[in-house]
Amino acid sequence: MKISALGEFGLIRHIQKLFSRKAASTLIGIGDDAAALRLSPASVLLATTDMLLEDVHFDLSFTDFYTLGWKSAAVNLSDIAAMGGIPRFCLVSLGIPPAIAVERITEFYKGFHALTRAHKASLVGGDTCLSRKGLVISITVLGEIEKAAVITRSGARPGDRVFVTGPLGDSAAGLEILKTGGKGQGAGVRGQGAGRGRAENKLIQKHLRPVPRIAEGRKLALSGCVNAMIDISDGLSSDLAHICEQSRVGAEIYADTIPFSRDILREAGKLKKPPLEYALSGGEDYEILFTASPAKINKLRSLRLSIIEIGKIIRGKDISLIDRAGKRTPLRPRGYDHFRPIKGRAKRGI
Amino acid sequence: MKISALGEFGLIRHIQKLFSRKAASTLIGIGDDAAALRLSPASVLLATTDMLLEDVHFDLSFTDFYTLGWKSAAVNLSDIAAMGGIPRFCLVSLGIPPAIAVERITEFYKGFHALTRAHKASLVGGDTCLSRKGLVISITVLGEIEKAAVITRSGARPGDRVFVTGPLGDSAAGLEILKTGGKGQGAGVRGQGAGRGRAENKLIQKHLRPVPRIAEGRKLALSGCVNAMIDISDGLSSDLAHICEQSRVGAEIYADTIPFSRDILREAGKLKKPPLEYALSGGEDYEILFTASPAKINKLRSLRLSIIEIGKIIRGKDISLIDRAGKRTPLRPRGYDHFRPIKGRAKRGI
Structure with a gap:
């Protein structure tokens, strides 16, 4: 069977079936933002890993190495945030083409260090090897959380309200500006391109240097108010579908309430x-x-976080988008699937 | 600076310096077989990660996917063994070229599962994505050990005897047979080639399906007899040099005592x-x-493990090989360095 017939999420389900017998100490295995592993009675270890491949997830003509190191940390820290955890330890594996100068690799680690240090997460190991086929990055982050506070994707209940912590779409718009600006033009130092306006550059920065919502995830998890949580890495339509599928519910989203940035x-x-x-x-x-x-x-409002209500959870399986006029259209997952690229959108990321 | 000027181990030392401030909970960071992380007063978490890249670490014409999954697990479990730990959890990240059939990926996971299940280690997460440039494998294994039992590379003392747990050289000989046998000829099912003798096939199997010494590492760690420990992944000359460097000692190895298999x-x-x-x-x-x-x-002998004495630790920095006639030659690290390939040996692994 071709892998494109199964798709990325089909493949994940397929793997889940092979490893269906869970150890007692595996509280949450494959299929959430991070695994939750019991090591002592009170505390749970969170583990998440992400791979970033050149020309799939990033384009070295759009980003510098410092920024790439930052983003590699950010995508993993964000998965810890989405479980409500505290990031503690990181492992970094790099496959490095021989033509890359040591200084660039140092820049990568500096960017990685800048973000992880800010969250007091330590680099404790990894692997470095030669790659003959482009830069390969694989990051594992280990976090910690109180056993009672873990929040998964599967706890949403009919009647729940749906919230996001900030404006959506900036990152994808920033990527499009980078792409349509042509290679090389927008590369420069940390993605700032000459001749671009402030708003354009801010969108690009949102794409190149995302900020994981660690403090927000932590406050939400400890508040006892939240039933299901995920980070928006694949797009609202896909990530909401993950929550609905795993919680066996449907949802409706009010188009008018989705928050956008000024930029x-x-x-x-x-x-x-x-x-x-x-x-x-x-x-x-x-x-x-x-x-x-x-x-x-x-109680949620009293946490003084930026949260925006955008819809509600309903019974059934349908996920709909409702526009200003009250017109309801099915909201199908349209985020990126690695093995089923959307036409005209074969490449993801920077 | 070119990365080949620094070399793999120079790069690792360079990264270590960037991240020199260790958190209190990081008992052992970069530079040993696995990181040791304190999460509770009595127990320590071990974390190790390895990356395997197509055409650098493996050649798909020499191995089937089941065997590749097995080996990917083995190289990581071996790092846990070298610290004396028990493997508990695994994360598997795969970058998959679109032309690979789902059945092959399933075979990979079955091979991975066969070895990890035998050691009661659970697959708890990972990442799957499209790769445009060959198969990419990145594995993280988390293990556990009693705090007092962790054995690092840095504890060797002058006067210590040097031991290995089994015959050396089989894997490299097996790889050479695969390579000189020509592509395709020896591929077949699990590396068994028609027209090859039993001894040749056994050497090939040692290369394709290594067995991590988990039980041995565990017994040695708990015995209280061992001062320094490492697994032989880079070759005796390199791995002994790692112990000597981190323990600030020298060593002499008696060539006649190095164990070889009949094959x-x-x-x-x-x-x-x-x-x-x-x-x-x-x-x-x-x-x-x-x-x-x-x-x-x-006390070591009473453990009833296969152990062979091959030399001793001395003061100073020199590492020597002493032959039957008593002639002493410097034993320089000649294992594989990813960024300084030895002439005529540009590719490692299956």
């Missing part, structure tokens, strides 16, 4: 698609998407 | 180099190399 609204005229499209299927925003019972909304 | 001795006439060469610089044997005080030798 994407300012640039909207120059972009190929309306901001809503980037928000629904763009991905890589690394905001947190979560659900909470309406009874908990006052 | 390598039987095939010696057909191989390009004498068995001693494969043993010293071949690598990928995944036997354990360790040092112990002579006062502990009787």
Whole structure:
């Protein structure tokens, strides 16, 4: 069978079946943001890993190595955030083409260090080897959480409200600006291109240097208000579908309530698609998407976090988008699937 | 600076300096077989990661996917064994070229599962993505050990005897048979080639399906007899140098005492180099190399493990090989360095 017939998420389900017998100490295995592993009675270890491949996840003409190191840390820390955990330890494996100068690799580690140090997570190991076929990055982050506070993707209940922690679509819009700006033009230092406006550069920065919502994930997990949580890496439509599938519920999202940044609204005229499209299927925003019972909304508001209500969880399996006029359309997962690339969108990331 | 000027181990030292401030909970960071991380007062988490790249670490015309999955698990479990730990959890990241059939990926996971299940280690997570440039494998294994039992590379003391747990050189000899046999000829099912003798096939199997010395590492760690321990992945000359460097000692090895299998001795006439060469610089044997005080030798023998004494630790920095006639030659690290390939040996592994 061709792997494109199964798709990325089909493949994950297929692997899950092979390893279905879970050890007692595996509280959460394959299929959530991070694994949750019991090592002592009170505390749980969170483990997450992400691979970044040249010309699939990043393009070295769009990013410098410092920024690439930062982003490699960010995508993993974001998975720890989405479980409510504290990042503790990192392992970094690099496959390095021989033509890359040591100084660039040092820059990579400096960028990685800058973000992980800010969260007091230590680099404790890894692997470095020669790659004949482009730069290969594989990061594992280990985190910790109180046993009672772990929040998975599977706890959403009908009646829950759906929230996000910030504006969506900026990252995908930033990527499009980088791509349409042509290679080389926008590369420069940390993605800043000469001749670009402030709003354009801010969108690009959102793509190149996302900020994982560690503090937000932590507060939400400890609040006791949240039923399901995920980080928006694949796009709102896909990540909401992950929550709905694993919680066996449906959802409706009100298009008008989805938050946008000033920057994407300012640039909207120059972009190929309306901001809503980037928000629904763009991905890589690394905001947190979560659900909470309406009874908990006052307590949630008292946390003084930036949270925006965008919809609600319903019975059944349907996920719909409802527009200003009340028109309901099915909201199909349109995020990136590695093995089923959307036409005209064969490459992801920087 | 070119990365080949620094070399793999120079690069690792360079990275270590960037991240020199260790968190209190990081008992052992970069530079040993696995990191040791404190999570509770009595127990320590071991974490190790290895990357395997197509055409660098393996050649798909020499191995089937089941065997590749097995070996990917083995190289990581071996790092846990070399610290004396129990493997508990695994994360598997794969970058998959679109042309590979799902059935092959399933075979990979079955081989991985066969070995990890035998050691009761659970697959708990990972990442799967598209690769445009060959198969990419990155594995992280998490293990556990009693805090007092962790054995590093840095504890060897002058006067210690040097031991290995089994014959050396088979894996490198097996790789050479695969390579000189020509692509395709020896591929077949699990590396067994038609027209090859039993001894040749056994050497090939030692290369394709190494057995990590988990039980041996565990017994040695708990015995209280062992001062320093490492697994032989880079070759005896390199791995002994790692122990000597980190323990700030020298060593002498008696060439006559290095153990060989019947198979390598039987095939010696057909191989390009004498068995001693494969043993010293071949690598990928995944036997354990360790040092112990002579006062502990009787207790060591009572463990009823296969252990062979091959030399002793001395003061200073010199590492020498002493032959039958008593002639002493410097034993320089000649294992594989990813960024300084030895002439005529540009590719490692299957």
